[in-house]
Amino acid sequence: MPVTDYDIVIGLEAHAHLLTRTKMFCSCRTTFGAEANSQTCPVCIGMPGVLPVINRKALMLALRSAVAFKCEIPATMRFDRKNYYYPDLPKNYQISQNYTPLGVKGFVEIETSKGRKKIGLDNIHLEEDAGKLLHPEGSGAVYSQVDLNRAGTPLLEIVTRPDMSDLDEVEAYMETLRRTLEALEISDCKMQEGSLRFEASVSLKPLGAAELGNRVEVKNLNSVRAVLNALAYEIDRQAAALDARERIDRETRLWNEELSRTERMRSKEEAQDYRYFPEPDLGPIVVLDEWLQEISASLQELPNERKWRFEDEYALPSYDAGVLTQKRAIADYFEAAVAAGRAEVSDPARLAKVVSNWVMGQVLKELNDRKVEITDFPVTPERLAGLVTLIESGKISNTIAQQLLPIMIETGEDAGRIAEQRGMLQVSDTAEIEKLMDEVLAANPKPVADYRSGKKAVFGFLVGQAMRQTKGKANPQVVAEILTKKLEN
């Protein structure tokens, strides 16, 4: 059977480093890329006798994610120990949350070509990251080295329910999660630095079948691409196995990037017993209502929600809304510009679209060329609104406006003043334009004759000549009207 004859069920686990200056249970820095083992202390290297102390900022950021994703948050929570041996885990247990995760039953709302969908969250919990093993270059090395700089870094784990049914949804989920965590300043989500990592689980069942196949977990996914490739591979592998009436084992597989395939790591029988129990070195945490109120009050709109509001409120195309809400500051800029233009431009939808075109086009281009952030952009939203107002009221043409923007950036002046001072305002005075047109017609006897003999195509040429004569300042509509009148006579 082809893959399309199977229902696909996918769940994702995301691990995100929280944007804290210090570690989860000690005051060591979390700066990426520091010299090996330079950011360590007795606590995070698991010396005898040390005790963990909760990083309040990390706890608040984690709760922020739980509030943002509409989770239920327990009134009291604890940390638990997850026991397993690995050389990058100095205590040989990880302080995590198993019995009372800080959020359960929330959701992340995504959008694909099929529309919007809520991906359910099983839980969100807080834990500490492990260190890193370094395997020395060159053959013959019979040892490994351990870098514990990352050990103890606050790690947020977000576990979805198995709610995704194709790779579009997986991609949209990853993108939405990344954008949201970034926008809420919970994590910087740099996958290349390992501050956002994913693990996936996937199972198949023939369409309409009641029972789901065994679940396979896939690890070692270091990029969005790797997640999608690994899942595509795994879906094909499982479909082929089911076609051949083979059993799918419940197991954990590793994605081999080089060979583009998944490989067995361990079966369910070999699965570890983590012997979770409540962390006795940390008392229970009573979640105060005031914390949650403070978080709710400071929580801005999620990027996706804002995108959808832009579509509704400003009647923007989905594409525009998506680009504008990519970054919070861009979206803020757009909204401020529209608000400033409202008094002058009567058609709100048209105003929004024109502002959107300007922001997505010239503004982003200038920001990019000049390597500045929008918050430092000399053309304030009010100035941009002024420029748009000049266009919409027919005082300048689009062409002039394009020339005006760089001058506004250089001088910091507003558009109207520059246009006036430099004589860039559009000429709509009919008498003046008529005089100019007479000159154009006199200077171009051949095209005029051609036009009059029926070759109407030269009209564009004549308009161009007229516009050149006025250095683009003439109102093109007025030019066209007068020119037609004169040629037809």
Added chain:
Amino acid sequence: MDLLCATAVDVSRMVASGEISAREVARFFLDRIQTIDPKIHAFLHVDPDWTLSLADAVDAKRAAGKPLGPLAGVPVALKDILCTKGIPTTCGSKILENFRPPYASTCVEKLLAADAVFVGKANMDEFAMGSSTENSAFGPTANPWDTSRIPGGSSGGSAASIAARMALVAIGSDTGGSIRQPAALCGVVGMKPTYGRVSRYGLVAFASSLDQIGPFAANVRDTARTLSVISGRDERDSTSIDAGVDDYEAALTDVKGLRIGVPKEYFAEGLDSEVESRVREALDVLKGLGAEIVEVTLPHTSYAVATYYIVCTAEASSNLARYDGVHYGYRKTGTPDIIELYSKTREAGFGPEVKRRIMLGTFVLSSGFYDAYYTKGLKVRRLIKQDFDDAFKSVDVIAGPTTPTAAFRMGEKVEDPLSMYLCDIFTISTNLAGIPGISVPCGFTSGGLPVGLQFMGKVLDEKTVLKVAAAYEQATNFPTMPENL
């Protein structure tokens, strides 16, 4: 003044007044250790340079005209479970042989701030697991009252160091009786404060929810003073209690009208008749001092030992996972892979009792057994705490024997872990409930072995516990040092 008869309070006063220098005191006790300790083996590590440098610092402070702390120049023995920066801290285990911590425990810092002078690191059962100090990887400690007998444990070295006057104050840790039981068997005072009273930062963990640091001394007043020094909230220990530290010495007043509960469950089968007699005599003394003796019941007492060995082994199995030969401590070399490195290191590095408890703890936390053992253990623990809460509704303090018997002979129980576990039958409940307890000397058996009397108090009510202990001590005044050492 003969320093052997001096109290810690005397010494600190003399050092502060300049009557004697801290160096002279330190020299005296170092000499005493050199003479006596070969017979006792209370210490695992004595470093005269370290001790004298600490003493010199106290003398220099005085010379500079600065006020001295409440333990100025007092010779203190530290159980080798407290991290001392740059000084070996072995926990009585081969796996930490030669381990020098890069940091100091909060308790050690507080003692230094009080101008105490450390005379050495005291012997103990490996990772505080045991009741006789025979589980030390570096050989047992002898009981100063009869060197063929054990001093109790796990803080046996600390208790013996006081009985033999090789120190005037000692610090121990008590997870199920490890301070009070050896204090009783060595005829000295030993106290386990309320859980959370003393910071555990830098105390090598055995069972985190039960471990508590406490003082030993030859008398209640020295014990009280030391407790005042080491108590208090510590930002580095989230389980330390944010409550004001009392001046425990000031609380040592009389006991008229005090209601003392006597749990009938503590006078049951297994209690040695001579121990029972001494304790009953002690209760009569207290009655004579104006206290009211009331029978109380702690109905879940018989479940305490089983509950304790579920909770403490579970936590220990996780706490001791870090000793794997990878990052520090002993490592078995020449192993082919990491799994072998772990297992061979731990096989060679840990003694039999530690291995037994790690295996027990691993078992009770295993999937499929967790609820039957660990969850149920926690439920019973709550019931035991409830027993005390109920009893304390009608009495101010609870009294009883500290141990079922006096000191037993070395080797007597080594092959019988269960009978060794029962040594702590009267001390374990206070750890499960988190309440304070103290053992004070209450006489001797006909064979001349010390017997201990235990007082237990309400959470954070060390004051009353110390008060009743001091009143009893004053009325009896039993010798706390054997004559013929």
